[in-house]
Amino acid sequence: MTATWSWKLLKAGSFRLDGGSMFGVVPKVLWSRLVEPDELNRIPLHANCLLLEDGEHKVLIETGCGGKWAEKDRQIFAMDGRTILDALREEDVDPNEITRVIVTHLHFDHAGGLTHLDANGNAVSSFPNAKILSQKTEWEDAVAGRSTMSRTYLRDHLDPVQKQMRLVDGEAEILPGLRVWPLTGHTWGHQVVRFADEAGTVCFAGDVMPTVHHVGAAFSMGYDMLPHANMQSKLTLLRQAAAENWRIALDHEPETPVVRVQADPADAGRFALEPVSDPTIASSSDR
Ligand SMILES: [Zn+2]
Known part of the structure; x- marks a missing residue:
C-alpha cells in the first residue's frame, strides 16, 4: 500500500515574462501563434x-514570487501582488502548520515566497516550522549565484531560511508516498x-515544462542553464507520464494547469496534452 495524499492547486499570483525568453530558440512567428504577447512582448x-x-x-510544493518586490520590479514583471500567503489564508491554512516545503529550484519565482517582510521590513521565513x-546542488548554486541570470538567486529569499534547508542529493522519499x-x-x-492520490500519480514538473505550450521538444526556455539537458528531461518525463497515465501539474500555466499526456503513436518524440478539468476530484470528497 502506498500512502495517498489529498491535494489542491494554489495560485500564488500572476506575472509576465518576455515571450522570447520563455521560448528560447523557437521563433516568435511560431510561439506567438500559441500565446499572444502584450505590447512589451511579455x-x-x-x-x-x-x-x-x-x-x-501539510506540505507545500513551490512558493511563487512572494511579495518583497519594489514597485519597479512589480511593473517589469507585471506582478499582481498576490502571494502564497494569500492563497493559504483562503484555504484557512496557517503558514505555521506547514511541515515541509519542497521547491523544484530556487529562482525568484519559486523561492521568493519562502520569505516575507516583517513589520520592521526584514525578510523572515514564511514557514518557520517547515523543513x-x-x-x-541547487542550494549551492543559489548561494554562489551560479546562473546566467544576475537577479534570480536573491539573498533575501535564501538567507532567512538557511537553517531550515534539508538538502537532498538525488532521488529521495520526503514523506511516505x-x-x-x-x-x-x-x-x-x-x-x-x-x-x-486516490486516482493515481500526480507529478509537479517545475520548469521542465512550465506551460502547455512547452510540450514540443524544442520549446525550452532561454532561462535554461542546459537547454539540451532540459529537452531530454522533458522527453523522459513525458514518456513516463504517458505510459503510466500521470497527471502533471504545470508550474506557470495560467489556464489549464493540470494535464494528462498522450503519446503520438506515429512519432516517439511527440506528445499531446489533455487538460484535466477537476484534477483533485478523487481527493476532495473527504474534505
Ligand atoms: Zn519558473
Missing part, C-alpha cells in the same frame, strides 16, 4: 503551487515531485 504566467495533506503533514527541501528526483536542465539542481 506573456501571462501564473505561479502555481500545490498544498498536500495526509492527515499528519525546506531542495537538491544540494512523496518523492523528489532530479530532472536537470533548467538548472543543474532542478528536481520534480510526485505523489499518489
